[in-house]
Amino acid sequence: MNGFEKRANLIKEKIMKTTLEMMRTSDPKRIRIADISKAANVSQVTIYNYFGSKEALVREVFMDYVDRAIADFEAYMNEDHTFKEKIEHIILQKTGTYREIPPRLIGQIMMEDHELSQYIEKLFSEKTVPLTVQIIQEGKDSGEIPESVTVEGALAFIQLYMNQYEVMLEMAERSGDVDKLFESMVHMFFYGICGKP
Incomplete structure (x- = not known):
């Protein structure tokens, strides 16, 4: 260059x-x-x-942001972390992402930009989902996820959790202690409300 x-x-x-x-x-x-x-x-x-154009600039900025976030996600998931650490990373990484770019803005941009929406959906299906499935399988192989829980069931549960992230983030910010609320959410993700580690 x-x-x-x-x-x-x-x-x-x-x-x-x-x-x-x-x-x-x-x-x-x-x-x-x-x-x-x-x-x-x-x-x-x-x-x-x-x-x-401004629209092309916004699209490129957003695509670059998503590319970097997925590259960071892939790098962390391919490092030597426990299953629990990887799941915590997924949950807490979303916190950082949503603090940087609010979910409403992400939704708005994707609704208005068909090309960007297709790009994000492709990344999600080709990179994020396979990596998440790999992590779930690792959890099953290590015995941290019981045999009775299917990969599809675990994936659906994680997706349900992620779909409510904006609400959880708003609640965390209202609580005055974002970190404590998310620590408790991570605990409940793994052990339920009454479960013990």
């Missing part, structure tokens, strides 16, 4: 980082190219040259 390409990549990354930061606090519909230009300290023409 020559000097020009390096500078171009740095500028593009700066624009994307600025846009992501703005998306965390503002509705993408309300963010203007002029706002991004000012915050990133680049010209509007530069943004249009790299991305073509």
Whole structure:
């Protein structure tokens, strides 16, 4: 990569980082190219040259964010962690993700951008689900998940849990002690309300 390409990549990354930061606090519909230009300290023409439109910029930012999150997830799951640590990571990673990009925003962007929605669904079915199935099978092989629990049943339970994440995050934030509430949710995930570790 020559000097020009390096500078171009740095500028593009700066624009994307600025846009992501703005998306965390503002509705993408309300963010203007002029706002991004000012915050990133680049010209509007530069943004249009790299991305073509605000919609294409938002899509690329979101796709990049999801790619990095899945790469981090894959890396952690392929490291030498216990089954319990991996499940805790899945639950707690969502907390960080949802603090960075609210679920309502994720849903809104996916509803409005068919290409992005297809991209996310493909990643979910080709990477996230197989990795989760692998983790569940590891739990079964180690005896941490009883034989009576099927892979499909465990996967469905995890999915039910994840589908309610926005509600759980709101409750955690209202409780005043997010970490404590999520620790108790992790405990109940493994042992139920009355179960002991």
